[in-house]
Amino acid sequence: MSGTFVGMPAFPQAAREAVGNTTLRGNLRHATHTIRDKRARAVAELEDWAALREAGKQIKDHTLRHLDRYLVQVEEAVTAAGGTVHWAADADEANEIVARLVQETGESEVVKVKSMATQEIALNEALEARGIHAYETDLAELIVQLGKDRPSHILVPAIHRNRGEIRDIFRSEMSEWGRPAPEGLTDTPAELAEAARLHLREKFLRARVGISGANFVVAETGTLVVVESEGNGRMCLTLPETLISVVGIEKIVPRWQDLEVFLQTLPRSSTAERMNPYTSMWTGTTDEDGPRTFHLVLLDNGRTDTLADEVGRQALRCIRCSACLNVCPVYERAGGHAYGSVYPGPIGAILSPQLRGTGSEIDASLPYASSLCGACYEVCPVAIDIPEVLVHLRERVVQGGPAVRGGNRVVLKPAKGHAAERAAMRAAQWAFTHPGALRTGQRLASRTRRLHPRTLPGPGRAWSGSRDLPAVPAEPFRDWWQRTHGGKGGAK
Amino acid sequence: MNSRERILGRVRRALADVPDDARPYQEAVARDYLREHGQRSVAQTVDLLAENLADYRALVHRCTDGELPELVARLLSAHGSGSVVVPPGLPTGWLGAVDTTLVQDSAASTAPELDRVDSVVTGCAVAVAETGTIVLDGSSDQGRRRITLVPDHHICVVRVPDQVVSSVPEALERLDPTRPLTWISGPSATSDIELDRVEGVHGPRTLEVVLLSGS
């Protein structure tokens, strides 16, 4: 992953700072609790949810197992449909490719649909350095971009902002980027949405180049799918003459039919809707409808390294729904910024250290940003066993061992300065050999791991009493963190 | 070595430890989920479509062939539309009673021109009852994707029950992946302010769906 957040403090320190910010905590708590209950209702509507979840898991596992074959198939299908396929081994190469493609059009500005992959590679910054302005068009991304801020949630990057803050940002910043906020703008969500509509419309209408990611790429047909709400995605995908889509290689599904699973599980898991307002699907280019030129950039950037890890590779099943963030007690307290990555929350805690390696302090501390309560696994629509991967990554941080970085086999040394974690892991090992100490943990595990039962004790489980979301303890995060994590770096 | 070869090589090495899985795709995925949820008569499926469309704030109307021109004219004037964009293959009768300016969908028209048009009237490819979704596939009664995007008011006519399916799996079976597809569930909305759904961002802020039955 690229260096947007390099130099971030390790998770415990960043989290402590975030917890001191009461507005941030209030905003996060309000938003995540609202969506939690709605998601549960949307999921309960489908009596076959468990079967859909299992099918989603199997489709992704099968694809990853044969990823080389499916990548080649995508390339053939997209090319046959009139698109051009590019391969990018890392962030720099992807940014180079996109910048060159934009420069070849002669344009110096692009409109963007929210895309995790382009955030991950810090595309906007790379384009800016080459004199190309990238305008984010998703409402939350716009709030982040105008506020010169960083995203804190996968789906709603400005989740840490409440409506009053959003109004203030619009009032003070919109004029610098284009059409100013309407006079007398209030903080009602409808007015804020209207302000964004007016501000961005002129950009959409004159845009010649659009940049997107994709939620899915269908190998057999070469079809790309973008799931969205506002219509900014449709604008970027259909009005420009040139469309460039940057897509992680794990986004592939083999067949058209596979979409029937994910189009049911993704909207319900992410925005708690039966269906999101807009989904666009396109296959190459279409005469006289939409962009005349289409480029697909297939991005590795640490994904093949992740694929090489027997336990960790399941993280590549992720469809970025963000359900795991919304239920996570640690995310709710710490906020998205503490994770030092565009991927916050439980998925970030297992994805960032795999995509970037565990070399930096923040990445080495991320596997500890969890109480292993299992709520993330429970809601995950592709059944990623996040606690299992967390424990595995903790082991890797603490004990070192073989891994793959940049396509090469390496042997990691045990991390320095993680004495507390080493002690914690020793405690876990002790627990494994003393079944009595594990009883509570196993009860938890047996209820949450319907799909593939497995016990997953971790050190110092404070939350093991219930499989439901743990109640929010009255104690401050700092105390809680120290108590549950052996006070790593927290004895201040 | 170019990046294509590099990435494919990395993938193959990464999977070296995985036991060979020669199972074909068909056997690799257990599709134990349902083709549709619940048992409904055809009429009930249409009712469910209406209910779910309305739940996401689409305005739902029902009429027969004979009543359609009147209804469309009424909806356009109620919306105060001065102009309406027309896909090339829209059945001519549908706009028979309309007295606002008709703008033909053409490849030459620009986005700013389209931005000055108030409404659009289209057919659809399929509608999904369980999710309250209409799907457009760019056929001649639906036009280019942008005409249902830039104007602020979209009237979409669904022939019931022929174009209605129960579920997402059934909808995908009917659709052609080589066509550009747009799935629409309610008017443009956002959940970006405090994770609450608010209608009305960039796409049409008013979506009216007409359920058209034979006679």
Ligand code: SF4
């Ligand atoms: S890990 Fe699972 S729950 Fe979390 S974002 Fe990915 S798919 Fe969603």
